[in-house]
Amino acid sequence: xxxxxxxxxxxxxxxxxxxxxxxxxxxxxxxxxxxxxxxxxxxxxxxxxxxxxxxxxxxxxxxxxxxxxxxxxxxxxxxxxxxxxxxxxxxxxxxxxxxxxxxxxxxxxxxxxxxxxxxxxxxxxxxxxxxxxxxxxxxxxxxxxxxxxxxxxxxxxxxxxxxxxxxxxxxxxxxxxxxxxxxxxxxxxxxxxxxxxxxxxxxxxxxxxxxxxxxxxxxxxxxxxxxxxxxxxxxxxxxxxxxxxxxxxxxxxxxxxxxxxxxxxxxxxxxxxxxxxxxxxxxxxxxxxxxxxxxxxxxxxx
Amino acid sequence: xxxxxxxxxxxxxxxxxxxxxxxxxxxxxxxxxxxxxxxxxxxxxxxxxxxxxxxxxxxxxxxxxxxxxxxxxxxxxxxxxxxxxxxxxxxxxxxxxxxxxxxxxxxxxxxxxxxxxxxxxxxxxxxxxxxxxxxxxxxxxxxxxxxxxxxxxxxxxxxxxxxxxxxxxxxxxxxxxxxxxxxxxxxxxxxxxxxxxxxxxxxxxxxxxxxxxxxxxxxxxxxxxxxxxxxxxxxxxxxxxxxxxxxxxxxxxxxxxxxxxxxxxxxxxxxxxxxxxxxxxxxxxxxxxxxxxxxx
Numbered sequence: 329x330x331x332x333x334x335x336x337x338x339x340x341x342x343x344x345x346x347x348x349x350x351x352x353x354x355x356x357x358x359x360x361x362x363x364x365x366x367x368x369x370x371x372x373x374x375x376x377x378x379x380x381x382x383x384x385x386x387x388x389x390x391x392x393x394x395x396x397x398x399x400x401x402x403x404x405x406x407x408x409x410x411x412x413x414x415x416x417x418x419x420x421x422x423x424x425x426x427x428x429x430x431x432x433x434x435x436x437x438x439x440x441x442x443x444x445x446x447x448x449x450x451x452x453x454x455x456x457x458x459x460x461x462x463x464x465x466x467x468x469x470x471x472x473x474x475x476x477x478x479x480x481x482x483x484x485x486x487x488x489x490x491x492x493x494x495x496x497x498x499x500x501x502x503x504x505x506x507x508x509x510x511x512x513x514x515x516x517x518x519x520x521x522x523x524x525x526x527x528x529x530x531x532x533x534x535x536x537x538x539x540x541x542x543x544x545x546x547x548x549x550x551x552x553x554x555x556x557x558x559x560x561x562x563x564x565x566x567x568x569x570x571x572x573x574x575x576x577x578x579x580x581x582x583x584x585x586x587x588x589x590x591x592x593x594x595x596x597x598x599x600x601x602x603x604x605x606x607x608x609x610x611x612x613x614x615x616x617x618x619x620x621x622x623x624x625x626x627x628x629x630x
Numbered sequence: 631x632x633x634x635x636x637x638x639x640x641x642x643x644x645x646x647x648x649x650x651x652x653x654x655x656x657x658x659x660x661x662x663x664x665x666x667x668x669x670x671x672x673x674x675x676x677x678x679x680x681x682x683x684x685x686x687x688x689x690x691x692x693x694x695x696x697x698x699x700x701x702x703x704x705x706x707x708x709x710x711x712x713x714x715x716x717x718x719x720x721x722x723x724x725x726x727x728x729x730x731x732x733x734x735x736x737x738x739x740x741x742x743x744x745x746x747x748x749x750x751x752x753x754x755x756x757x758x759x760x761x762x763x764x765x766x767x768x769x770x771x772x773x774x775x776x777x778x779x780x781x782x783x784x785x786x787x788x789x790x791x792x793x794x795x796x797x798x799x800x801x802x803x804x805x806x807x808x809x810x811x812x813x814x815x816x817x818x819x820x821x822x823x824x825x826x827x828x829x830x831x832x833x834x835x836x837x838x839x840x841x842x843x844x845x846x847x848x849x850x851x852x853x854x855x856x857x858x859x860x861x862x863x864x865x866x867x868x869x870x871x872x873x874x875x876x877x878x879x880x881x882x883x884x885x886x887x888x889x890x891x892x893x894x895x896x897x898x899x900x901x902x903x904x905x906x907x908x909x910x911x912x913x914x915x916x917x918x919x920x921x922x923x924x925x926x
Binding site: 332333336340343344452455456458459460461462463464467468470471475564565566568569572573576577587588590591592594596599600602603606607610611614 | 663766769770771772773774776777778780781782784785854858859861862865866867868878881882884885888889892895896899900902903906907910911914
């Protein structure tokens, strides 16, 4: 599955470079270059070869980590990506670490109290949470917590997470991105737990006199985790979209913000590099989810 | 009873649905949240359709002396934006563009997806190939389609609609294939085949009408998601370009004046939230009403 997807990503990246309005050789040669020099550069860059040869060349360079240089500031794309991947991962981690447990807890309580007021409130909260634009949440937090109350910083990354500046700077972005994730997680957990609560081994656990908390956490939730993990994995694309927006709103120096900036300034090599990296990240996360899935469900290990 | 269905002279597909409708609607309206969502959806669509009539001003009329006037100022119920344009007008026209963007994406992507789904269910030989293709498309999140297409075609509404349509195709294909397969196993399809009906006719007359409710439920839910994604892309500057009144782009403009005039960003955000919420609640309620088996 991952192989054709990877190939597709690279093909899209290649096509992106084909539609560049200006000739890459011309750009690299500079405005004062003679036609001879440009022609030589074209040959050197392989631009005079047929498309499929160019695609091969492109793949070759890609596999060797050569993503070209930015049109805007001549910085190698790979270097810029190296600087931004970390902050993006940091932001995603900080968002998931609090939102997934809360989402799972809310979903479990909702399922356990099915149909009661608590359940209705949680469901309403989850639906509303899944309908709120990420930038809305971000802007409200910036305006209220950052500007009105002056409690927390809201632009950029303060530094490494273990410093106070780093930690305070990530709170609002992580609240924003995580905040939109609680709803979907809670809904999926609720459905999964509901399915499991009626199952026989849960009834047995009750019958042998186990406490309700133990029944729910040990016997119901544990089995419900399998579909929950899969569904959370499927939502990672949603999270990625949220990350791109959150980074832009909070000027967080991640890949998403880099991608948006590159596209808006028509920096094609940079745009291509960011899209390839975001896709790769997405594919990797899906692989991780598959592994987790196997860890939770021994039947999948065969 | 069954004789009317078997009679090929009767336009069975067209007349099978209406008798069910009051029932569905009644079931839908019993749930207060769903009734509220339905009213909201009707209001929002009405407001968008009637924008030219309801708007007090032209959407591009600006009066810089009114710039950033807060809501409640004389003649400016929702205030004015950074260019001094009336926010009531901007939101009405913004709803128009945003809803059209959602409609175009769901119709285009959903239409193609439904065709693929029917084809996969009906022609089992190409089923595997089609569905693998859908799996590959499904493994790209919509935001990446959005970024890539905006990079290729340049930012704009077209890029956003294309991206959201492409992202909708595999989802709709899966839903339609699933519900079509369930119908295909039934005896009356076998009977239709035995009478020598053409494939197209069987699909249109006997399979499609039975898949309509799942298509409808999915389209409603998808509409909310598509608007959320589309307005996010516009917010990033990759979709509708200023001075177009589009809710995401308006929020993006308001972001620059957040500390002096928060209403410029907040009002379009609330509008997006309300639309998405209404479609989500309505979609959930429709699913419960049309397919009680899925009720949780």
